Amino acid sequence: MKIHLDLDCFFASCERAINPKLCGKPIAVGGRSDAKIFSKNFHSRRLYDKNKGAFVPNLFYPENKKEKEDFNSFFVENSENKIKIRGIITTASYEAREYGLKTGMTIRESLRMCPPLLVLTPNHLLYHEFSHNLYEFLKLKIPLIEQYSIDEFFGDLSGWVKDEDLFDFCNNLKKEIYEKFKLPITIGIANSKWAAKLVTSSAKPFGVREVKKE
Numbered sequence: 001m002k003i004h005l006d007l008d009c010f011f012a013s014c015e016r017a018i019n020p021k022l023c024g025k026p027i028a029v030g031g032r033s034d035a036k037i038f039s040k041n042f043h044s045r046r047l048y049d050k051n052k053g054a055f056v057p058n059l060f061y062p063e064n065k066k067e068k069e070d071f072n073s074f075f076v077e078n079s080e081n082k083i084k085i086r087g088i089i090t091t092a093s094y095e096a097r098e099y100g101l102k103t104g105m106t107i108r109e110s111l112r113m114c115p116p117l118l119v120l121t122p123n124h125l126l127y128h129e130f131s132h133n134l135y136e137f138l139k140l141k142i143p144l145i146e147q148y149s150i151d152e153f154f155g156d157l158s159g160w161v162k163d164e165d166l167f168d169f170c171n172n173l174k175k176e177i178y179e180k181f182k183l184p185i186t187i188g189i190a191n192s193k194w195a196a197k198l199v200t201s202s203a204k205p206f207g208v209r210e211v212k213k214e
């Protein structure tokens with residue numbers, strides 16, 4: 001059987017993994033782009049080699065990762081005494097989605113719909129590191145694993161896990177991923193990759209669902 005693994009509100013979950021105070025709150029990741037790419041203090045590097053199979057843009061990240069910047073000015077513009085909030089939401093937490101927020105909405109509109117929303121500027125290096133580390137972890141757990149995007153994977157468990165044990169295997173895997181990375185994930189199980197992907201979308205968030213062969 002095949003499985004599809006999809007991290008839940010991935011960019012927002014990464015931010016929570018490093019800052020647990022954001023848990024349980026409506027948060028969104030958004031802005032014009034990764035603020036770091038405009039800074040001359042950052043060097044460009046590609047993670048393609050490390051992260052093959054993922055849909056990855058060029059990456060830019062600092063030599064000194066501890067370097068911190070205040071990115072607020074990046075997505076708030078104050079010109080002619082009018083404050084403009086620029087950019088779109090790339091990921092909203094499930095708490096924010098309850099207010100009707102969706103990926104692609106402007107930050108301005110999102111803040112109008114969800115006044116308590118916390119907007120975080122993207123940190124793509126962090127997301128790629130989590131994605132890469134999870135991929136390395138999954139390679140140890142699943143004999144055949146394919147990275148499909150930054151937050152999605154396909155796995156083939158044929159001959160590795162008995163059909164009757166699939167659900168428990170995936171449920172344990174989900175728990176293990178949460179304990180190790182603090183990232184919620186949803187897993188779909190089916191007879192084909194694409195069926196498994198459909199199953200995942202119906203099991204979100206933080207679920208496991210199986211569609212039996214028959």
Ligand SMILES: [Mg+2]
Pocket residue numbers: 006007008009010151152
């Ligand atoms: Mg996802």
